[in-house]
Amino acid sequence: MPPPFRSADSLYEARRSPVLSFLTPLRNFRTLEAIDNKMQAVSNKLAERLGDAPTVVSAEYQPRADGAKMRALAWFGTRDVRLIDAPVPDITEPDDVILKVTGTTICGSDLHLYHGEIVQLQQGDILGHEFMGVVDRVGPNVHNIKVGQRVVASFQIACGECSYCKQQLSSMCDRTNTSGLQNAMYGHRDAGFFGYSHFTGGFPGGQAEYVRVPKGNVNLLPIPDGVADEKALFLSDILPTSYHAVVDVGVKKGDVVGIWGLGPIGQCAARFALMKGASRVIGIDNVPARLAFAREKSGIETLDFSEHTDVVKRIQELVPGGLDIAIDCGTFHQPKSVLHKVEKALILETDVSEIVNEMIVATKKMGSCGIIAAYAGFTNHFNIGALMEKGIRLIGHGQAPVHKYWHELLAMIEAGDFDPLFVVSHRVALEEFPDLYASFDKRLGGVEKVFVSTKFSNPPSAGAPPLSRVADWGNEI
Ligand SMILES: NC(=O)c1ccc[n+]([C@@H]2O[C@H](COP(=O)([O-])OP(=O)(O)OC[C@H]3O[C@@H](n4cnc5c(N)ncnc54)[C@H](O)[C@@H]3O)[C@@H](O)[C@H]2O)c1
Numbered sequence: 001m002p003p004p005f006r007s008a009d010s011l012y013e014a015r016r017s018p019v020l021s022f023l024t025p026l027r028n029f030r031t032l033e034a035i036d037n038k039m040q041a042v043s044n045k046l047a048e049r050l051g052d053a054p055t056v057v058s059a060e061y062q063p064r065a066d067g068a069k070m071r072a073l074a075w076f077g078t079r080d081v082r083l084i085d086a087p088v089p090d091i092t093e094p095d096d097v098i099l100k101v102t103g104t105t106i107c108g109s110d111l112h113l114y115h116g117e118i119v120q121l122q123q124g125d126i127l128g129h130e131f132m133g134v135v136d137r138v139g140p141n142v143h144n145i146k147v148g149q150r151v152v153a154s155f156q157i158a159c160g161e162c163s164y165c166k167q168q169l170s171s172m173c174d175r176t177n178t179s180g181l182q183n184a185m186y187g188h189r190d191a192g193f194f195g196y197s198h199f200t201g202g203f204p205g206g207q208a209e210y211v212r213v214p215k216g217n218v219n220l221l222p223i224p225d226g227v228a229d230e231k232a233l234f235l236s237d238i239l240p241t242s243y244h245a246v247v248d249v250g251v252k253k254g255d256v257v258g259i260w261g262l263g264p265i266g267q268c269a270a271r272f273a274l275m276k277g278a279s280r281v282i283g284i285d286n287v288p289a290r291l292a293f294a295r296e297k298s299g300i301e302t303l304d305f306s307e308h309t310d311v312v313k314r315i316q317e318l319v320p321g322g323l324d325i326a327i328d329c330g331t332f333h334q335p336k337s338v339l340h341k342v343e344k345a346l347i348l349e350t351d352v353s354e355i356v357n358e359m360i361v362a363t364k365k366m367g368s369c370g371i372i373a374a375y376a377g378f379t380n381h382f383n384i385g386a387l388m389e390k391g392i393r394l395i396g397h398g399q400a401p402v403h404k405y406w407h408e409l410l411a412m413i414e415a416g417d418f419d420p421l422f423v424v425s426h427r428v429a430l431e432e433f434p435d436l437y438a439s440f441d442k443r444l445g446g447v448e449k450v451f452v453s454t455k456f457s458n459p460p461s462a463g464a465p466p467l468s469r470v471a472d473w474g475n476e477i
């Protein structure tokens with residue numbers, strides 16, 4: 001059997017593998033891209049037929065009257081993202097805020113878009129759901145945010161008034177996502193998200209010099225002067241996300257916790273699990289730099305799934321009674337087994353159940369497993385028997401409700417109880433985005449979280465990484 005794929009290119013690799021040699025046309029990269037782009041076209045057509053679900057915000061923005069242009073990163077096809085000159089947004093609805101972006105980043109979730117694995121993407125969509133900035137303009141209904149203020153945006157666009165928003169479950173907002181397709185597939189729909197395809201509303205994102213924030217009263221958090229940009233930015237997603245996973249799955253004192261995936265989400269979840277009193281945390285991945293990072297920076301145990309291909313057996317050796325808690329912080333586009341590679345390549349499944357199955361079998365009877373990693377569609381070979389017979393509590397955490405946690409997390413940062421800088425490995429300029437997508441996808445150069453600066457950014461603050469070029473990171477994984 002070939003070794004497990006390390007890069008997130010595995011869908012492509014799988015389709016090109018000898019196992020699929022009978023499908024010669026699929027072994028051609030351009031054919032693969034054509035198939036993926038066709039899938040986007042079909043999903044967009046279907047969405048058009050289903051019609052838009054009602055919302056209280058519009059995704060389209062009004063360009064500024066002076067015709068000013070900005071640099072932005074846009075999606076054009078599978079593994080094809082480009083910098084474009086786009087119109088600078090202006091106040092379009094009375095609740096809008098326009099931000100000059102001073103910090104943005106790339107997320108493991110952006111890789112799902114890069115791989116064309118989230119539907120309803122359209123050419124020219126501006127990506128980016130994690131960003132902060134300085135307020136440039138405010139609409140007439142915006143009262144709690146002032147021009148010139150430093151703020152961080154939540155990755156989701158909450159209306160602030162529906163039953164979910166009232167409980168601070170902002171990612172579940174009922175009134176900001178137009179996707180009738182998501183409604184049809186899931187029975188309900190998430191909130192609208194910035195820069196995350198028309199499946200989550202089609203809002204232009206923050207991997208840009210300016211961004212329009214709808215419902216600005218609700219979706220921006222002012223940042224105190226004492227908190228550096230490189231710490232504040234991550235309140236937009238990865239800190240609330242990893243914290244939500246740990247809280248929602250119920251990590252408590254003395255628990256032995258397994259964390260699948262040691263990207264930024266897994267690294268932060270490991271820290272939060274320790275803060276909640278976990279007695280042991282075992283991180284599972286196969287990227288040498290990420291395994292070393294987790295051991296050296298957070299002092300957790302690690303399990304390299306390239307070395308221990310039977311992950312469950314290794315966990316049973318390390319923790320004979322089984323894990324108390326398992327958390328999926330991995331990614332659904334890296335199948336390991338030939339079966340899943342073939343099925344995914346032939347689109348007989350869209351997602352892969354391997355991590356969830358490993359978690360269910362490695363966790364003790366009546367233990368809990370949580371899924372914070374993003375999944376999109378359907379999977380085969382799910383071990384429903386083990387789930388039921390062992391009484392495993394399997395929890396889908398959903399997209400994290402940022403508003404529920406960002407005040408608490410900001411307080412932790414201000415008090416010095418949690419320092420997000422530990423996970424920030426690099427800083428690059430906005431113009432580097434296309435290279436950054438490719439290198440982050442392949443986990444090159446010890447990359448974890450990256451601070452992406454714009455022409456409006458402050459210089460790096462004390463302890464934060466200096467500006468670098470992606471081309472200089474090297475090819476080490
Ligand atoms: N629910 C939310 O609100 C939310 C928010 C942000 C990110 N996410 C999701 O969280 C996940 C992690 O995000 P990230 O930014 O850390 O991504 P990332 O892509 O940087 O990291 C994923 C890690 O998982 C590892 N991995 C792949 N297959 C594995 C396997 N079989 N077993 C163990 N590890 C495996 C990879 O090597 C990689 O290091 C992604 O799926 C992302 O979409 C969810």
Ligand SMILES: [Zn+2]
Pocket residue numbers: 107108109110129130155237238
């Ligand atoms: Zn994200």
Ligand SMILES: [Zn+2]
Pocket residue numbers: 158159160161162163164165172173174175
């Ligand atoms: Zn709402």
